[in-house]
Amino acid sequence: MTSRLIKLVSLSAALVVVALVSGFAYWSRSPVNLGGANAEDRSQLLRQWQAGEVVALVRHAERCDRSSNPCFGPADGITKVGNDAAIAVGQGFIRLGMEQADVISSPATRTAQTAHAMFSKDAIAQDWLASCGKPLRNDVVAHKRAHHNLVLVTHSGCISDFEAQTGYPHAATSEYGSSLLVHIDEKGELKILGIVKADDWKSLLQGSSVQ
Template sequence: MVNPVLRKPSSRLSRSVAAIGALTVGLLATGFVLWPKSPTNLAQESAQARARLLQHWSAGEIAVLVRHTERCDRSSNPCLGPADGITRVGSEAAAVVGQGLAHLGLSQTDILTSPVTRTVQTAHYMFSSDPRTQEWLATCGTTLRNDVVAHKVAHRNLVLVTHSGCIADFEKQTGLKHSAKDAEYGSALFVHIDGNGQLQVLGIVNAEDWNTLLQK
């Protein structure tokens, strides 16, 4: 007959393992909730979220960071010209993004672009013009958040054509430290900036989602 006393250490060990397992699961779940995720897709948000976006846009309180469209040097699609530019497919996508922004209204909007060929070409096909180039939209880095705020004029929206690495820098500096992946070609990150320079990331619109957003 087995002495019951000998069973106690095994029981205690089992309970300890179970407790540690439960604690680990709890911590992982808490971390998943507390860690900021990637920006929400505004095309999939509620009508109320869209109404807030339109309200902020009408008030000139929005900054939009747009990634250039498809790179020529990373695609087999026909190029527009230089290898550091965009493809013909990219030019068509850029036009769609530009039409979406035009639908929101560009009468009180400032437009700036990185001086790199692919961003200049993207901006050209978005707006049928060549906006002013800004070196800080290519270098980005640790001051990007402050640079965006500094170039945002009160009661005027700001569209910035830039790069995926720069958008990633901006997201980290605004609290989205765990974004899942790089921004897609032609994606637009919408940010609300109030009169005190306080930022709130509203969400992202991918190039193929503009029709869905505008039809809601």
């Protein structure tokens, strides 16, 4: 084998490796974790929230039927641990400001309980947040009022449906209490901002002007 041929083979092998690595990274990519966002990104999020341009898709808290922790209420609802976690998540949203925000939940017990724990009141329940599927992206945009943020308490499968429809078809499954934040402008143009895990609200809001 000539020296030139050896170099070509080596180069081809290197390109294959790069393509495989790049393809795997793209295949498995998920929205950025906003818990580690820099000051500029945090400030941008706060401005967008204050302008009423954000939608948050929140996964319900820990399911009672899939945990050994005590139930908070009915067996198809959330655990006591999950209820406490949902309260903490709600405090993060309250610090952002809920004066111009709508809250809608799936009609399932676990989502209704999560929404109530977050904001100390019942949310409007709508079936489309349980069925999800292909119409979900358009449903989210349709329910977003101008200059009003929208908090949607839903299910991991629904969040996965939404991510698949917005450029993240193989994102990691959302955790209990995590929030997928999305920017939607007045024209209905949509951009995923990232994920805030249940324990990341303190770090996200640290140093911000919100109280």
